[in-house]
Amino acid sequence: MAKAELKTKVNKASVEAFIDKQPEAVAADCRTIVKLMQKATGEKPEMWGASIVGFGRYAYEGASGRSGEWMITGFSPRKTNLTIYIMMGFEKEAALMKKLGKHTTGKSCLYIKKLGDVDMKVLEELIVKGVKAMAKTRVK
Numbered sequence: 001m002a003k004a005e006l007k008t009k010v011n012k013a014s015v016e017a018f019i020d021k022q023p024e025a026v027a028a029d030c031r032t033i034v035k036l037m038q039k040a041t042g043e044k045p046e047m048w049g050a051s052i053v054g055f056g057r058y059a060y061e062g063a064s065g066r067s068g069e070w071m072i073t074g075f076s077p078r079k080t081n082l083t084i085y086i087m088m089g090f091e092k093e094a095a096l097m098k099k100l101g102k103h104t105t106g107k108s109c110l111y112i113k114k115l116g117d118v119d120m121k122v123l124e125e126l127i128v129k130g131v132k133a134m135a136k137t138r139v140k
Contacts, residue, residue: 008049010071015045015053019077026077029115033075033084036124040131041072052076058087058137072134073127084110086126088133096122096129 019030034045034053043056054071061067074085087108090097097105101118104111110126112118 008052010046010048013047015047018047022077029082030077032115036127037073040127057139058134059139069139073130081111081113086110086130088130096126
């Protein structure tokens with residue numbers, strides 16, 4: 001049986017054009033997140049699939065034996081919220097998460113309605129910590 005191909009891959013689509021298609025308030029939040037993530041990674045934003053903006057890459061091998069590359073950090077403006085990908089997860093960051101503001105989380109996903117709902121210094125700290133946590137597996 002052939003291994004399933006990962007559908008979300010880095011591509012040459014324009015990040016600016018993708019952000020420009022968002023509602024004005026969402027686009028403004030996206031531009032702010034781009035600046036934070038660019039500063040944290042030193043990488044330029046790239047489109048991953050049709051709706052994720054990612055920064056940098058790291059190599060992974062999953063429990064299933066599947067391996068590949070994924071973004072070090074990234075975000076996606078979804079219909080109901082902004083999804084911010086912080087690959088280290090949030091288990092060890094309970095104190096920071098309490099200070100963040102209005103949010104929910106998944107395993108490596110931080111969901112916020114808008115940047116105005118969260119403390120930007122705390123968000124930046126989470127992004128920076130997430131990037132540092134991925135440094136060992138970073139692909140240059």
